[in-house]
């Protein structure tokens with residue numbers, strides 16, 4: 001399978017289902033971003049964590065240090081010193097949201113407000129990056145989006161897209177030509193197989209998962225569960241895809257990508273409230289998935305995520 005990875009705005013990947021969703025609005029190009037950031041286009045198109053790393057390196061590292069330890073060349077001699085963003089928060093900062101400090105600054109210190117300097121997208125990205133520095137993506141699950149091995153990231157994202165589009169392809173045509181029952185049939189018989197096939201082809205581990213599983217086989221690894229648990233049951237709006245470097249328990253370096261899947265209108269046919277679903281469809285679901293927890297969703301809910309993990313070669 002030939003895939004082109006020149007530009008990676010992560011596409012909206014449907015779950016088991018649906019006509020091709022509108023591609024996610026592309027990240028603003030470097031030219032549009034008002035910030036004093038001279039980013040290469042590849043970076044502007046990258047996932048938020050990567051973008052955040054870039055914004056941080058350009059604007060913040062001078063004081064906070066490349067790794068956020070408060071030891072940047074411009075930061076150590078300041079009074080108060082540039083905060084160590086990885087360690088304990090200083091007593092006088094506790095209780096003040098970091099987001100607020102980044103946006104508004106700290107009057108009387110070298111920490112200026114960045115709201116007027118950075119674009120809203122870059123503010124989001126750098127806030128996420130700083131948050132991950134301290135807590136790790138998903139609350140302590142590994143490294144950051146910085147220094148992610150590009151070829152490995154491309155393999156992981158490519159596999160994710162391939163799974164998304166092959167599932168979609170089959171589903172769309174079946175749904176259109178034969179209706180939801182037949183689509184469900186396709187979904188339940190081929191989702192697992194397609195996942196395995198893409199995984200083998202691309203040399204990555206991947207899947208789709210959720211806090212409320214239809215098929216228990218989709219539980220996913222601990223880091224995926226950790227990410228899902230951290231998000232909790234919520235609306236998908238504001239949930240960002242994440243890219244991270246991590247070292248697995250077996251010592252192997254990997255790149256991980258995870259992307260939220262929102263409930264869109266067509267998903268409701270199979271994941272919406274039980275009332276209103278064709279009885280025959282409900283019956284088939286109950287038969288195939290006796291422990292199905294993936295119903296009762298509303299439009300805009302976070303349904304789960306699609307994820308991939310590729311080993312750094």
Ligand code: HEC
Pocket residue numbers: 055056059060061062063064074075078080081082083084085088089090093098099101102106109110111112114126127130
């Ligand atoms: C010119 C130096 C300088 C630059 C550049 C700078 N900061 Fe700061 N930053 C500081 C100082 C000094 C403090 C501590 C303020 C205090 O103690 O009241 C601080 C505090 C912070 C805090 C609060 C830490 C905490 O534990 O609550 C955050 C978050 C932060 N900076 C993020 C950033 C981000 C993100 C950027 C880049 C967009 C940035 N800073 C750029 C000097 C700087």
Ligand code: HEC
Pocket residue numbers: 014015016017018180181183184187188191192208209210212213214215216218261262263264266267268269270271294303304305
């Ligand atoms: C035609 C029915 C149907 C539609 C429409 C549908 N799904 Fe599913 N979905 C399923 C079935 C069946 C499974 C279980 C597949 C398997 O066995 O792996 C599933 C599984 C999933 C999973 C994997 C986690 C789990 O619970 O096992 C996710 C995530 C998911 N769907 C998201 C979506 C999203 C998002 C949409 C809309 C964009 C959608 N689905 C639309 C039938 C459907």
